[in-house]
Amino acid sequence: MAEETDYAIKVEKLSKRYGNLLAVNDISFTVDKGEVFALLGPNGAGKTTTVEIIDTIRTPTSGKVTLLGMDVTKKKHDIVRRIGVLPQGFTSFDRITVRETLQYYSRLYRGRNTDIDGLIELVDLKDKAKEQYKNLSGGLRQRLGIALALVNDPEVVFLDEPTTGLDPRARREVWDVLLGLKKKGKTVFLTTHYMEEAELLADIVAIISKGKIIAMGSPAELIESNTTYLVLTLQSVDEKVFEIIRKMGFEPVLDNHREIKIRVEHTDDVQKILSAIKDAGAMYHGLDVGKPNLEEVFLKLTGEALHGGPAGERGAE
Ligand SMILES: Nc1ncnc2c1ncn2[C@@H]1O[C@H](COP(=O)(O)OP(=O)(O)OP(=O)(O)O)[C@@H](O)[C@H]1O
Ligand SMILES: [Mg+2]
Numbered sequence: 001m002a003e004e005t006d007y008a009i010k011v012e013k014l015s016k017r018y019g020n021l022l023a024v025n026d027i028s029f030t031v032d033k034g035e036v037f038a039l040l041g042p043n044g045a046g047k048t049t050t051v052e053i054i055d056t057i058r059t060p061t062s063g064k065v066t067l068l069g070m071d072v073t074k075k076k077h078d079i080v081r082r083i084g085v086l087p088q089g090f091t092s093f094d095r096i097t098v099r100e101t102l103q104y105y106s107r108l109y110r111g112r113n114t115d116i117d118g119l120i121e122l123v124d125l126k127d128k129a130k131e132q133y134k135n136l137s138g139g140l141r142q143r144l145g146i147a148l149a150l151v152n153d154p155e156v157v158f159l160d161e162p163t164t165g166l167d168p169r170a171r172r173e174v175w176d177v178l179l180g181l182k183k184k185g186k187t188v189f190l191t192t193h194y195m196e197e198a199e200l201l202a203d204i205v206a207i208i209s210k211g212k213i214i215a216m217g218s219p220a221e222l223i224e225s226n227t228t229y230l231v232l233t234l235q236s237v238d239e240k241v242f243e244i245i246r247k248m249g250f251e252p253v254l255d256n257h258r259e260i261k262i263r264v265e266h267t268d269d270v271q272k273i274l275s276a277i278k279d280a281g282a283m284y285h286g287l288d289v290g291k292p293n294l295e296e297v298f299l300k301l302t303g304e305a306l307h308g309g310p311a312g313e314r315g316a317e
Contacts, residue, residue, distance in 0.1 A: 004069060005066070005068075005069045006032060006033060007030040007031060007032050007033065008031050008032065008033045008035070008067070008068060008155070008156050008187040009029075009030065009031040009037075009054055009065070009066070009067050009156065009187075009189065010030045010031075010064075010065070010066040011027060011028055011029050011063070011064075011065050012028050012063055012064045012065070012066075013026055013027075013028055013062065013063040013064070014026070014027050014028070014050070014053065014060055014062070014064070014065060015027075015060065015061050015062045015063055015211075016046070016049050016050075016053060016061050016211075017061045022211055023046045023049045023211050024046045024049050024050055024053070024060075024211045025210070025212050026063070026212070027050065027063075027206075027208070027211075027213045028063075028213075029206055029213065029216060031189060031204070032187075033155075033187050034185045034187055035187060035188075035203045035204060036178075036182050036187075036188040036190065036201050036202050036203050036204075037187075037188070037189050037190065037202060037203065037204050037205075037206070038190045038191070038192055038197070038198040038202035038204070038205045038206070039051070039189070039191045039192075039208055040191075040192055040193065040195060040198040040202075040205050040206070040207050040208065040294065040298070041191075041208035041209055042193055042209070042304065043193065045208045045209055045210060045211070046208055046210070046211040047160070047161075047191035047208060048088050048160055048191065050191075050208070051158050051160050051189065051191055052160075053065060053072065054067060054072060054189065055067075055072075055080075055083055055085050056072050056073075056076040056079050056080060057085075059073060060073070067079055067083070067156065068082055068083075068155060068156065081109070082152075082154060082155050082156070083154045083155065083157070083158065084148075084149035084150050084151070084152060084154035084156075084157045084158070085157075085160075086142075086145045086146055086148070086149045086157075086158065086159045086160060086162055087160055088160040088161050088164075088191075090142070090145040090148075091141075092133045092141070092144065092145075092148075093133055094132065094133055094134035095132050095133070095134065096132065096133055097129065097130050097132055097133075098120065098125050098128050098129050098130070098131055098136070098144055099116065099129045099130065101133065101148065102114070102116045102119060102120070102144075102147060102148065102151060103116060105151045106151045106152075108151075109151060109152040114151050114152075114153075119147045119150055119151065120147065122147065122150070122177065122180060123143040123144065123146055123147040123177050124173070124176070124177065125140065125143055125144060125147065128140055137170065138165060138166050138167075138170060139166050139167075139169075139170025139171070139173055139174060140170075142162055142163065142166065142170075142174050143173070143174060143177055145162075146162065146174070146177055146178075146181075150181075154186075155186075155187060156187045156188075156189065157181065157186055157187070157188050157189070158189045159178070159189070159190045159191070160191050161191055161192060161193070162174055162178070162190065162192075163175070163192070163194065163197060164192075164193070164194075171194075171197075175197065175200060175201065178190070178201050179201065182201065188201075190202065195293060195294035195295040195298065198219065198294055199293060199294050202218075202219065203218060204216065204217065204218060205217065205218070205219055205222060205294065207294075207297070207298055209298075209301070209302045214301050214302065215297065215301055219294055222297050223291060223292055223294065223296075223297055226297045226300055226301065227291075227292040227296060227297060227300065228265070229263045229264060229265055229292065230263070230264050230266075230267070230270075230289055230290065230291065230292075231261055231262070231263060231264075231289070231290055231291070231296060232261070232262045232263075232264050232269075232270050232273065232287070232288075232289050233259060233260070233261050233262075233286075233288040233290070234259070234260045234262075234277075234284040234286070234287055235257075235258070235259050235284065235285055235286030235287070235288075236257075236258050236259075236283075236284060236285035236286060237258050237259070237260050237282070237283070237284045237285075238282040238283045238284070240280065241260060241277055241282050241283075241284060242254055242260060244276055244280050244282060245260065245262055245273055245277075248272070248273065248276060250262050250264070250269070250273070251263065260284075263292075263296075264289075267289070270289055274287075
């Protein structure tokens with residue numbers, strides 16, 4: 001029998017090896033019931049490996065994972081009836097409609113009375129219920145995938161990169177659906193490489209890099225404990241601005257679309273930088289001073305960018 005626990009998921013010293021590669025390296029954490037937990041990390045960090053060990057698809061090399069009080073390696077059958085999964089890169093049958101797909105999946109869980117209309121409503125697909133899968137856009141497909149993960153009214157939902165590859169608008173529509181799940185008090189285990197997504201949705205974020213969890217906490221805690229500086233962003237800068245700032249001893253980072261980000265300790269530094277640009281007769285067309293975000297935390301901890309994150313895509317919006 002499953003033992004009653006306050007936590008939905010407990011991962012203890014989990015490792016996974018593929019040949020010579022230690023894809024997941026001794027990670028531990030717990031996820032409380034009703035919590036949205038995000039595993040945030042770049043490509044190849046070990047997110048899918050971790051999720052798929054917890055949701056019983058892959059087997060661990062070492063360590064222990066308890067889900068709803070059950071050992072994932074011993075109670076697969078009992079566990080899968082109580083969880084929902086949106087796998088990374090989810091696809092469905094081309095010629096089957098949204099409603100038929102949901103009906104089909106719900107029949108797989110005999111004995112459950114799935115409220116198909118309720119699910120269609122939840123993921124905002126009412127107008128598309130009779131549409132075949134092949135005619136759905138990426139965002140609509142992902143929303144169908146989320147509905148499918150919910151057909152058995154699961155206690156824990158796993159969503160592996162639910163918004164990767166979507167345009168910013170479709171991504172926000174998926175976020176709305178996920179915020180709805182959060183409101184309902186579902187336990188959600190999410191993976192993402194979009195720090196905005198983790199910041200918006202997650203109660204707790206674990207940052208994973210090369211198989212290791214390098215920081216964990218609420219988004220606010222992570223930012224508070226890992227950064228002391230402010231970030232000055234200058235938009236549409238002249239080419240020479242970068243060099244002016246670098247010569248002052250700062251380390252400017254050039255984003256696409258001629259945007260420069262500079263870490264500064266004090267607001268005085270902002271004044272100094274702006275004066276130097278003005279004195280050199282150079283131009284910028286927008287300016288923002290703000291607290292660092294999770295992207296900055298990741299950069300600081302790993303020295304790397306979260307590849308494919310929104311920083312690089314914002315310009316395309
Ligand atoms: N079945 C497998 N056999 C061998 N190596 C694997 C296997 N699955 C994953 N890997 C490797 O393990 C590492 C972690 O992969 P994983 O898919 O867990 O990362 P991820 O964080 O989900 O990446 P992405 O953001 O690209 O989905 C990668 O180097 C990957 O190539
Ligand atoms: Mg993955």
